[in-house]
Amino acid sequence: MNVIVCVKHVPETAEAEIAIHESGKRIKTENLVFDINEWDDYAVEEAVLLKEKLGGSVTAVTVGPEDADGTLRKCLARGADRAVRLTDKAFEGSDSYAIAKILYKAIKNLPFDLILTGAQAGDDGCAQVGVVLAELLGIPHVTMVKKVESIEGLVKVERELEGGLEEIMELKLPALLAVQTGINEPRYISIMGIRKAMKKEIKVLSLKDVGLTEEEVGESGSWITVEKMFIPPVEKEAEILTGGVDEIATKIVETLRAKGLI
Amino acid sequence: MEELSTIRKLNFNVCMQCGKCTGSCPVFPKSKLNPRRLMLETAYLTSPLTMHPPLNIYEKSEVWDCTTCSTCSYRCPREVEPMDVLIGLRGLLIEQGRVPPTLGDALEGVYKYGNPWGLSPSKRSEWAQDLEVKYVSEGEKAELLYFVGCAASYDSRAQEVARALVKNLNTLGVDFSILGNKETCCGNEVYSLGEKGLFEILVEKNLSLLDQYGISRILTTSPHCFNAFKNKYGKDLTVQHYTQYFADLIDKGKLKFPQRVEKVVTYQDPCFLGKHNDIYDEPRKIIENIPGIKLVELNLSRGRSVCCEGGGGRMWYDIPGERGRLAETRVKEAIDVGADILAVACPFCLLTFDDAIKTTGNEDKIQVMDIMELVAEAFLPSNVQCK
Amino acid sequence: MKELFVLAEHRQGELRDVTFEMLTKGVELSQKTNADLTAVLLGHNVEKFEKELAHHAKKVLIIDDARLENFNAEAYQRVLFHLISERKPSLTLIGHTAFGVDLAPSLAAELNLPLATDCIDLDFEGEKLVVIRQVYGGKVNVKASLRKSESYIVTLRPATFEAHEPKPRDGDIVKIASPLSEDITYKRFIEYFQPPAGEVDISTADIIIAIGRGIKDTENMPVVEKLAEALGGVLACSRPIVDKGWLPSDRQVGTSGKIVKPKLYIAIGISGQFQHISGMKNSDLIIAINKDSEAPIFRAADYGVVEDLFKVVPSLTDKILEEKH
Numbered sequence: 001m002n003v004i005v006c007v008k009h010v011p012e013t014a015e016a017e018i019a020i021h022e023s024g025k026r027i028k029t030e031n032l033v034f035d036i037n038e039w040d041d042y043a044v045e046e047a048v049l050l051k052e053k054l055g056g057s058v059t060a061v062t063v064g065p066e067d068a069d070g071t072l073r074k075c076l077a078r079g080a081d082r083a084v085r086l087t088d089k090a091f092e093g094s095d096s097y098a099i100a101k102i103l104y105k106a107i108k109n110l111p112f113d114l115i116l117t118g119a120q121a122g123d124d125g126c127a128q129v130g131v132v133l134a135e136l137l138g139i140p141h142v143t144m145v146k147k148v149e150s151i152e153g154l155v156k157v158e159r160e161l162e163g164g165l166e167e168i169m170e171l172k173l174p175a176l177l178a179v180q181t182g183i184n185e186p187r188y189i190s191i192m193g194i195r196k197a198m199k200k201e202i203k204v205l206s207l208k209d210v211g212l213t214e215e216e217v218g219e220s221g222s223w224i225t226v227e228k229m230f231i232p233p234v235e236k237e238a239e240i241l242t243g244g245v246d247e248i249a250t251k252i253v254e255t256l257r258a259k260g261l262i
Numbered sequence: 263m264e265e266l267s268t269i270r271k272l273n274f275n276v277c278m279q280c281g282k283c284t285g286s287c288p289v290f291p292k293s294k295l296n297p298r299r300l301m302l303e304t305a306y307l308t309s310p311l312t313m314h315p316p317l318n319i320y321e322k323s324e325v326w327d328c329t330t331c332s333t334c335s336y337r338c339p340r341e342v343e344p345m346d347v348l349i350g351l352r353g354l355l356i357e358q359g360r361v362p363p364t365l366g367d368a369l370e371g372v373y374k375y376g377n378p379w380g381l382s383p384s385k386r387s388e389w390a391q392d393l394e395v396k397y398v399s400e401g402e403k404a405e406l407l408y409f410v411g412c413a414a415s416y417d418s419r420a421q422e423v424a425r426a427l428v429k430n431l432n433t434l435g436v437d438f439s440i441l442g443n444k445e446t447c448c449g450n451e452v453y454s455l456g457e458k459g460l461f462e463i464l465v466e467k468n469l470s471l472l473d474q475y476g477i478s479r480i481l482t483t484s485p486h487c488f489n490a491f492k493n494k495y496g497k498d499l500t501v502q503h504y505t506q507y508f509a510d511l512i513d514k515g516k517l518k519f520p521q522r523v524e525k526v527v528t529y530q531d532p533c534f535l536g537k538h539n540d541i542y543d544e545p546r547k548i549i550e551n552i553p554g555i556k557l558v559e560l561n562l563s564r565g566r567s568v569c570c571e572g573g574g575g576r577m578w579y580d581i582p583g584e585r586g587r588l589a590e591t592r593v594k595e596a597i598d599v600g601a602d603i604l605a606v607a608c609p610f611c612l613l614t615f616d617d618a619i620k621t622t623g624n625e626d627k628i629q630v631m632d633i634m635e636l637v638a639e640a641f642l643p644s645n646v647q648c649k
Numbered sequence: 650m651k652e653l654f655v656l657a658e659h660r661q662g663e664l665r666d667v668t669f670e671m672l673t674k675g676v677e678l679s680q681k682t683n684a685d686l687t688a689v690l691l692g693h694n695v696e697k698f699e700k701e702l703a704h705h706a707k708k709v710l711i712i713d714d715a716r717l718e719n720f721n722a723e724a725y726q727r728v729l730f731h732l733i734s735e736r737k738p739s740l741t742l743i744g745h746t747a748f749g750v751d752l753a754p755s756l757a758a759e760l761n762l763p764l765a766t767d768c769i770d771l772d773f774e775g776e777k778l779v780v781i782r783q784v785y786g787g788k789v790n791v792k793a794s795l796r797k798s799e800s801y802i803v804t805l806r807p808a809t810f811e812a813h814e815p816k817p818r819d820g821d822i823v824k825i826a827s828p829l830s831e832d833i834t835y836k837r838f839i840e841y842f843q844p845p846a847g848e849v850d851i852s853t854a855d856i857i858i859a860i861g862r863g864i865k866d867t868e869n870m871p872v873v874e875k876l877a878e879a880l881g882g883v884l885a886c887s888r889p890i891v892d893k894g895w896l897p898s899d900r901q902v903g904t905s906g907k908i909v910k911p912k913l914y915i916a917i918g919i920s921g922q923f924q925h926i927s928g929m930k931n932s933d934l935i936i937a938i939n940k941d942s943e944a945p946i947f948r949a950a951d952y953g954v955v956e957d958l959f960k961v962v963p964s965l966t967d968k969i970l971e972e973k974h
Contacts, residue, residue, distance in 0.1 A: 012374070013785040014920060015382060017943065020789070027789060031384065033374045078359075096766075097758070119750070124784050126766050127745075131754035140723065140836040143751045144905075158842060161660070161747045163852070163907045164899030167719075168839040175836075178750075180905075182892030187359030188366035191373070191459025223763035224793045227779070232790045238937060238953030248954055249964040252936060253972050255952065259934060261856065261913050262880070262972055363893070364866060418957065580868040620963070 001056040001150065003047040004110065006103055006117040006129065007040040007075060009068035013123070024228045036071040039118025043179045045186040046148060047116050048079035054150060057081045059110065063091060063102050069202055076197035077189045083200065088207040090214045095222035096128035102217060103129070104136040105210035114155065115176040119144055127178070134176035142169050143178040277301045277342045283334035288569045288588055293581050294324035297334045297344040304347055325351050326362055327581045330454040330574035331533040336565065352456030361455075368578040369457050372464070376446035377412040378578060387442045389414070389421040393428050396439035398475045404439035407477045409491070409501075411484040412447050413577075413609035419616055420609040424483055426638040427504060433641050434511070438481065444471060448482075450490035450534075455575045465495050472499070481507055483634075485534035485541075485608045486573065492539070503535060504634060505607050509544035512551050519640035522554030527636070528601035529557065530592060530615070531567035532608035545607050548633055552640045558599045560592070568592055572610025589618035597628050604630045651684040654733070654741040656691075657702055658748050660720070661841070664698050666908070667744035669812035671805055672705040674771075675742055676815060679707075682773050684739055688820070691728055693718035703820035714827035719838040722751040724829060730759055731828040737800055740778065745804035747905070757802045763795040764802040769809050778803070787923030787945055808908045808927045844898055849883050851900055856882030856913045859902055859929070860890060863918015863939060863958055867895045872962050873917055879969040882913070887925045903928035918958050921946025938962070 011032035019028045036044070047058045059082040060075035062068050072083040086102050094102065107115070115137075117130035127143070134141035146166060147158035156170050160180050207217065219225055241248045256262045283297035284290050290297070300322070306313045325348050334344040355361060361369070371380030387397075387410075396402035408431065414424040431438050449464035472480075480501040482488045488503040502510075511517040527549055535541040542564050549557050562568050571587045593615060596604040604619075606612050615630040655675045658665045672688065679686040688706035690698055693715050702709045710732065716724050729752075733741060743749045745767040757764035763778075765771075769790075770781040778795045780803060795801055851857060858877040864870065877884045884900065891901045902909055903925045914932035918939060919925060926949045929935065937950035938958050947953040954961055 011785075013788060014922070015380065015941070017382070017384070018785060018788050027785065035374065096754070097764070100758070122786065125782075125786075127750045128754040128764065128766055131751065132758045135755035135758040141751070141755065142836070144747050156839070159747070160898075160905065161841075162905060164844065164897070164901065166842045166844060168842055170837045170839055172835040181888065182894075185363060188356065188361040188369065189359060190356045190457060191463060192357060193359075193459075195459060223757070223796050224765055224780075225796070227792045227794055229784070229789050229791050231788070232783070234948055236948055236950075238935075238947040238950035240942075240947070240953045240955060245956060245960045245964050246968075248956065248961060249968045252952070252954075252965055253968045255934075255936075256880075256913070256969075257972065259913075261934070262969060580866055617959075 001050055001054045001113045002059075002111055003050055003056065004059045004061060004107055004112045004115045005040070005044050005047045005075065005080065006115065006133070007044060007060055007062050007071055008037040008118070008121050008123075009034055009062060009064045009071040010037045010121055010123040018231075020229055020231065024230070025226050026229060034067060034070065036074050037118055037121045037123070039120055039122070039179065039181055041118075041186045042181055042183050043116040043118050044075050044078050044080065045184050046179055049184060050114070050148070050150065051079060056113070059084065059112075061103060061106060062086065063094070063099050072202050073194050073197045074189055076200045077193040078187070081200075083202045085202055085204045086206075086210065087204055088217075090207045090218050093219035093222065094217050095224040096124075096126045097132055097223045098217045098221040100129045100132035100136060101221060102210060102212065103133050105212055106205060107133070108137060113173045115139070115174070117176065117178050119178040119180045130176055130178035137176070139174050139176055140171045141176040141178065142171060145177045145179045146183050148177060148179075148183070276340045277305065278340060280339065282337045282339065283342075283344045286333045286337045288331060288333065289327050289329060289571070289581070293327040295327045296324075297348070300325070300351070301342060301344055301347060304351065319351065319354060320358055320360055322351060322355070323360075323362070325355065326365065326575065326579055328574045329533070329569045329571050329576050331569035332537045333533075333569070336537045349454060349456050352454075353458055354456075356456045362579055364578045365455060365575050368575065369452065369455065369460060372447045372449075372452055373460055377416060378447065378451065379412070379416055381416050383443050383446075386415045386445060387440065389424055390428065390440065390442075393425060394432055395428060397442040398439040398477070399442045399444045402439055403476070404437045406436065406438040406479045406481055407472075407475075408438045408440050409448070409480050409482045409487055410440060410445060411482060411487045411609065413613065414483040415445070417609070417613060420612055423609060423612065423632040423634050426632065426634040427483060430508075430634060430637050430641060434516070441471065441475075446471075448487040448490040450486040450494070451573070451575055451577075453490065453494055454573065461494075469495065469497065483609060485532045485539070486610070489534045489538055503541065503607070505535065505545040505548060506541065508633075508637065509547045512547055517551065519552050519637075521640050521642065523552050523636060523640050524554040525602045526556045526558060526600055527603045527605050528560050528596050528599055529563070529605045529607075530560065530570065530596075530611050531564055532606065532611050533567070533569050533573055535607055536567055537565060545605075545633055548637065549605055552636060555636070558601055560595050560599060562595070570608075570611045570614040572608070572614045577610060577613070586621070587614060587618060589614040590622050593618045593622055593624060593628065597624060601628060603636070604628055605633055605636060606630060607633050651682070652687045652708070652736055652738040653679045653682070653684040654687050654689050654738040655706065656689050656729070656741065656743045657698065658744050658746060659690075659692060659695065659698060664701065665744070665746070666812065667746055667805070667807040668702075669705070670807065670810040671742045671744060672702075672815070673813045674805065674810045676705065678740065678771075678773070682739060687738065689729070689732065691717045691725055699822050703822055704818060705815045706820045707818070708820050709822045711822065711824050712827050713824070714829050716829050716832060717827070720748050721833060721836060721838050722748075722755065723833045723836045725752050726756045726759065727829055727833075728827065729756055732825070733760055733762070733800060739800060741800070741802045743802065743804045745806050749804045753802055753804045760800075760802075762800050762802055763798050764804075765793060765795055766804045767806050768803050769806050771803055771805075783923050787921075787926065806927065807904060849900070851883055851885045851902065852907045852909050854883040854909070855911050856880050857885045857902070857909060857911045857929075857932075858882050858915045858917065859885040859887065859919060860917050861887040861919030861925075862889050864890070864895075865918075867893070869959070870895070872959060876915075876962050876966045876969070879966045879973070880913070882915075885909070887919050887922075916946050916950065917962060919946050920944045921949060
């Protein structure tokens with residue numbers, strides 16, 4: 001089974017302090033650590049698991065700057081056979097729609113049975129690229145995938161709905177699956193593994209290589225334009241309980257008693 | 263398999279299967295880990311013989327239970343170095359990505375953020391904010407570098423040790439500096455986990471930092487950092503654990519304690535000072551020199567000391583199904599010998615004993631303190647609060 | 650007259666809350682832009698929803714087709730492509746839910762209409778549609794405008810907009826013939842599936858103790874289990890705990906889990922990414938325990954404790970048990 005995985009190189013922001021850039025349209029990234037988007041990490045692992053079970057190849061594709069090579073190397077170290085990076089100044093400012101167009105051009109002439117993407121990206125959380133890409137390629141898609149099973153020419157998936165409920169869908173290949181976190185346990189990638197992956201080639205393609213015009217990508221090719229980014233106003237601020245551990249515990253118990261909860 | 267070369271270099275073919283390693287392994291009673299059998303199985307890996315039933319080395323997940331206390335290597339009559347063989351096996355598993363997730367996270371944390379908890383480097387020296395410290399990264403040169411280590415930098419309890427150490431050095435008028443937020447993991451646990459590639463990156467990074475700032479002498483909080491710099495970096499670095507430094511000062515008559523500390527104290531020999539580096543007397547010298555302290559020995563001490571179960575990655579990994587660490591037994595032992603204070607010289611011992619005292623409900627019977635905290639108290643009682 | 654579409658979302662015989670949240674916002678927007686609010690209902694044998702939707706909207710368009718019985722984005726997309734192309738609504742609102750994420754992007758791409766997803770607010774500034782979204786896990790808000798178009802598509806974040814009882818109205822119910830002519834064989838719904846779970850339904854619990862990544866290891870569960878027992882509450886969690894398999898998925902609180910409104914919600918070791926906060930922010934009393942003073946959870950809680958949970962929780966459990974005896 002030939003699988004293509006679309007991945008994104010994103011900053012880790014969960015534990016970091018975020019500051020807005022002077023332009024007011026993005027955040028400052030100098031002190032942030034970048035890594036593969038968490039959802040895409042699961043997608044890569046799933047692709048490699050499928051390859052290990054069914055044979056075939058895995059190709060990792062990303063739209064990003066040269067630094068995105070770090071993410072592609074991780075994919076190669078995990079077990080991807082090939083990596084493609086789409087880089088061009090014209091791509092800057094692209095939203096999900098424009099990114100999907102770029103990926104579409106790069107992928108449409110490649111042989112594949114399945115495309116995997118993460119259900120969303122940890123930075124913008126739009127959850128659009130995979131599905132738009134599927135539409136452009138004319139293949140069926142399913143999002144929020146928790147489990148994949150391949151049967152002859154078909155793929156059966158468990159899809160996550162809300163509240164713990166799931167549904168089972170069946171698609172004919174070729175298809176695109178946007179995977180949800182928790183679908184597998186991504187294995188650790190060692191530094192030596194990444195070093196070995198340095199030997200594999202990363203193909204780099206530009207705007208011209210994929211046959212797009214400047215108007216079709218970047219801000220002009222997007223559905224959405226960022227007007228400004230800002231730290232959300234503080235609506236509510238918790239009253240921080242102070243004191244030693246026991247003092248705090250006592251204060252909580254008093255509050256609970258007062259509210260009739262104990 | 264390329265990774266087997268680490269194992270081939272070791273001399274386990276001379277293993278006579280005596281079982282002293284298994285007999286002395288502190289973890290063996292509660293884990294599938296059996297060093298003797300592991301040596302036999304590993305021998306089969308590199309020989310034309312086959313094992314029945316066939317061995318899948320990738321299923322030996324019990325290798326993660328090891329604390330790298332080195333008792334097995336310490337006791338082996340044939341110098342087989344079972345601990346090093348085990349680390350080699352861990353390396354094999356690491357290359358296959360077969361690591362328990364919490365350990366994988368710890369390694370990723372070191373790689374991305376310079377510490378196994380994955381906390382921001384910008385917070386690494388927050389513990390020193392209100393103290394008088396020179397930052398070598400800001401051009402403030404000093405004779406000695408105090409290498410704090412990840413635990414003492416980020417853990418709130420262990421930070422108290424760093425603060426006590428700094429106060430003690432200041433009281434003594436020692437000229438020292440710290441790396442501040444530029445400090446990054448020494449890599450001792452990374453090495454013990456078998457992540458050779460990551461360890462090499464850390465060595466390169468740290469050596470270049472030492473070079474960049476012209477550092478010639480290092481003092482560490484943790485015996486683990488001490489061990490890494492002294493034995494694993496492949497360079498002849500002048501590094502001391504703080505117990506060596508302070509014991510030295512006592513020998514030179516430069517350490518006088520104005521305050522008495524009227525406590526009965528027992529001491530836990532940390533694996534990385536004791537069994538790994540034969541440092542037993544210096545910590546005791548310091549404790550005994552504090553007026554008022556009565557030092558009592560644990561029943562199993564010095565070379566027979568029992569690991570707290572903090573090393574070898576165990577700070578980030580629990581043996582599946584286990585409830586209760588060795589630290590709990592040690593705490594009870596300390597109470598049995600009549601100690602008020604269980605003194606330690608390692609942040610991992612400090613944290614594991616602190617937890618164990620709570621989980622065994624012995625907070626009112628004993629407390630754990632680092633030697634630096636005892637010293638701080640002997641200098642000026644207001645430095646440290648004896649709870 | 651321009652129309653503003655709200656796609657009704659229903660599952661297993663019930664209209665989902667997000668439908669009413671969207672209709673309430675739809676009323677506001679349709680009034681502002683002088684458009685008719687139209688609820689769009691796709692399904693099979695869904696007459697029972699007609700009246701309720703007609704209370705909120707000026708018009709209810711119903712397309713009934715056996716092929717629409719269980720949600721299938723392909724079938725929905727075909728119908729909506731047809732409806733939107735024909736009727737050209739100024740805006741189509743869809744919930745940013747498991748349905749919505751499967752449907753909206755491909756629908757927008759097929760229609761080549763601009764789409765903004767997971768919006769927490771939106772407005773028309775003249776002809777321009779402007780939305781507010783959250784990025785970086787809720788730490789940063791973005792104000793974005795959509796490419797000028799006669800018709801927009803927006804997915805709204807569930808449990809974010811308020812659902813109000815509408816001013817009584819009785820919208821027209823219009824049945825439209827289904828444009829579907831053939832079965833969709835390349836993507837089929839097989840069945841619903843409830844993964845094995847416990848006997849506990851956290852959405853009905855009065856007291857919830859929720860745990861997050863701060864718990865560090867499944868071995869540490871007893872610490873919070875004891876607290877839950879002491880309070881007579883149930884254990885719930887944030888997503889990462891479910892991903893690691895430490896608790897079943899029906900214990901997950903959040904936009905992809907359950908929305909809960911208990912009397913007491915104690916968040917332990919949870920950083921508070923928006924996906925989680927959306928699921929619990931309307932609880933009566935929220936207490937958060939987290940070592941990190943900057944954790945977003947403190948912006949959703951009533952009381953905060955910046956302390957190591959392994960120190961606070963056991964002490965709290967003890968004091969509660971003391972109090973009870």
